[in-house]
Amino acid sequence: MSQRKDNYRAALQRGEDVSAPRTSAKVTTVQNRYFRVTLEVEPDLQGDLTRWVGRPVSSVVLAGTGLLRTLAATVGRVSRHGD
Numbered sequence: 001m002s003q004r005k006d007n008y009r010a011a012l013q014r015g016e017d018v019s020a021p022r023t024s025a026k027v028t029t030v031q032n033r034y035f036r037v038t039l040e041v042e043p044d045l046q047g048d049l050t051r052w053v054g055r056p057v058s059s060v061v062l063a064g065t066g067l068l069r070t071l072a073a074t075v076g077r078v079s080r081h082g083d
Contacts, residue, residue: 029038 025043026041027038028041029036031037
């Protein structure tokens, strides 16, 4: 048990994760004076996020585009009548 703890601590100091097998994950470390955070993202996550978020984001963009077109048309009509 003690040897496993020592191996784990040594791996943490080297920056390796001994609990997970090595993969081609993207690793990002954010560090400042008080804390250090390491994020490891699986390569498949990008595809999952695209599937989960793609439709809602495109719906919001489509609705925003329609709203801006309506607003621009309304402002154009009001400014022509006000001349």
